[in-house]
Amino acid sequence: MSRLTRYILRQLGLPVLFISVALVGVVWLTQSLRFVDLIVNRGLSASHFLYLTVLLLPGIFAVILPVALLCGVLFTYHRLSFDSEIIVMKAAGLSQRALAVPAIIMALIVTIATYGLTLYLQPLGFRTFKDQQFTIRHNYASVLIREGTFNNVIKGVTVYVRERHGGELLGILVHDSREPEKAITVMAERGTLVQTAEGPRFVMENGNRQERHRDSDQLSLLYFDRYTLDLALIAESPESRWREPGERYISELLFPGDSEAADYYRDKLRAEAHKRFVSPLYCIAFVLIALAAILSGEFDRRYEWRRILYAAAGSVAVQVVGISLVPIVATTPGLSFLLYLNIILASCAAVWMLMAARRRKTTNRSSSAIGEGVR
Numbered sequence: 001m002s003r004l005t006r007y008i009l010r011q012l013g014l015p016v017l018f019i020s021v022a023l024v025g026v027v028w029l030t031q032s033l034r035f036v037d038l039i040v041n042r043g044l045s046a047s048h049f050l051y052l053t054v055l056l057l058p059g060i061f062a063v064i065l066p067v068a069l070l071c072g073v074l075f076t077y078h079r080l081s082f083d084s085e086i087i088v089m090k091a092a093g094l095s096q097r098a099l100a101v102p103a104i105i106m107a108l109i110v111t112i113a114t115y116g117l118t119l120y121l122q123p124l125g126f127r128t129f130k131d132q133q134f135t136i137r138h139n140y141a142s143v144l145i146r147e148g149t150f151n152n153v154i155k156g157v158t159v160y161v162r163e164r165h166g167g168e169l170l171g172i173l174v175h176d177s178r179e180p181e182k183a184i185t186v187m188a189e190r191g192t193l194v195q196t197a198e199g200p201r202f203v204m205e206n207g208n209r210q211e212r213h214r215d216s217d218q219l220s221l222l223y224f225d226r227y228t229l230d231l232a233l234i235a236e237s238p239e240s241r242w243r244e245p246g247e248r249y250i251s252e253l254l255f256p257g258d259s260e261a262a263d264y265y266r267d268k269l270r271a272e273a274h275k276r277f278v279s280p281l282y283c284i285a286f287v288l289i290a291l292a293a294i295l296s297g298e299f300d301r302r303y304e305w306r307r308i309l310y311a312a313a314g315s316v317a318v319q320v321v322g323i324s325l326v327p328i329v330a331t332t333p334g335l336s337f338l339l340y341l342n343i344i345l346a347s348c349a350a351v352w353m354l355m356a357a358r359r360r361k362t363t364n365r366s367s368s369a370i371g372e373g374v375r
Contacts, residue, residue, distance in 0.1 A: 004089060008102035011080065016072030016106065023064045024057065031056055048132075055129040058121035059246070062114055062279065069110050070286040070315050073103050074308050077294040081304065086295075096354055100291045107287035114280035119250055127247040145169070145193075159202075168192055172204055174229060185210045186229060202229040245272035271330035278339045282319065285343050288350035289314045296353045318346045 032053040080086045089099060145151045151159045156178035162171025172191050176184040188207030193200060209222040242261055245253065245268060253273035256262035262269075293311035321342050329336045 002098075004094065005098070005102050005105075008076070008080070008099075009105060012072055012076045012102060012106045015075050016069055016110070019071045019075075020061070020064055020068035023068055024060050027060050027064065028053065028057060031060070052129060052132055055125040055132070058117050058125040062117040062122050065110055065114050065117075066279075066282040066286050069107060069283050070290055070311070073106070073287050073290040074294065074311055077103070077290070078304060078308060081294065096295055099295060100354065103287050103291055104284075107284045111280045111283040114283060118276045118279050123247055123249050127243065130244065130247055172207070174202060174204075176229065181214050183212050183214070185212075186227065188227065203227075204229070245269050248272070250276060267333050268330045270333055271326055271336070274329060274336045274339050275326050278322065278343060281340075281343045282322070285318055285346045285350070286315045288347050288354075289318070292350040292353040296356070314346070314350075318342060 035049055035052055077086070086099065145159055145161055145164075147161055147163050149160070151161075156176065158175045160173040161169045164170065168190055169192060170190050172186070172188045174186040176186070186204060186207060186209050188204035190206065191202060191204035193202055204227050205225060207224060207227065209224060209227060211220045212218070243252070245265075248269065250273055253269045253276070256266060256269050290311045293307040293314070322339060325335070325338050325342065329339060
């Protein structure tokens with residue numbers, strides 16, 4: 001690797017890293033706002049909140065990295081052109097290919113990193129996130145209870161809470177209709193939802209329990225200092241629930257099993273697998289498009305912004321086509337090759353532009369040399 005190649009690589013590294021972190025930070029904060037209510041109003045711990053949001057980072061990085069790479073390449077090569085460094089490098093004998101090599105090396109590095117994200121870290125993070133979400137929803141019902149409204153914590157159990165202080169609930173009304181022939185209504189001054197080895201329990205203090213038998217229309221009333229209501233109607237576990245396509249590893253997408261649900265969603269799962277294979281390749285396509293836009297013509301300070309605009313528009317077009325093809329592939333698996341064809345055509349068009357520009361320059365130099373010889 002030449003010294004100039006290492007120099008351009010260093011110039012590329014910092015912008016790509018900075019843009020990646022900045023964009024991921026913005027998206028991560030936006031996604032995190034969805035969970036702020038769980039801390040402010042529902043008592044979820046800050047550490048649990050941070051853990052949930054961090055689990056989303058691999059998926060965010062997988063989406064952001066190709067875009068950050070495109071922006072980094074455009075910024076770096078535009079700055080090198082604007083500072084006349086590329087002109088000096090060309091005068092020193094560097095070809096178009098030599099100037100493009102650092103960006104292509106960076107594209108390959110980011111592509112490999114993105115494959116690591118899409119094939120392993122993204123499904124691992126999203127799977128863990130959904131498991132945690134499932135646990136909170138079923139085993140930490142107090143986190144999901146809203147004040148001043150009737151909440152269905154599980155099927156057949158409705159809870160009303162006047163207000164809450166931390167993990168303690170005040171002004172409680174619970175209606176348990178899991179057994180239609182024997183409906184139970186409990187009112188209590190205070191209480192809390194706790195998780196035990198046998199499942200979630202609702203522990204209440206200073207209240208009464210009313211039980212109405214439908215057959216005899218008889219009402220029994222019991223006053224208590226402390227009462228525990230069993231909420232163990234949770235038959236499903238995080239391990240047994242149906243996993244969404246985003247939670248599955250490639251092997252689980254390509255070979256989902258022989259269950260009825262797997263047969264029904266098989267095409268959708270295969271489409272997700274093709275999407276995982278294709279997504280990192282946008283890094284290479286975007287870099288080639290950026291290089292074609294920046295290096296395919298003579299530098300002109302007045303119109304350089306047009307080249308950047310063309311590169312951005314071309315990359316957006318390729319991305320939009322790829323996104324629009326995913327649902328088509330999910331319904332028509334035979335068209336999955338279009339996802340790859342989209343990347344290949346865009347990359348080939350960019351390479352052709354670079355080679356055409358090189359041929360034009362070679363022809364121009366030959367013509368100039370002939371003209372000098374004639375004179």
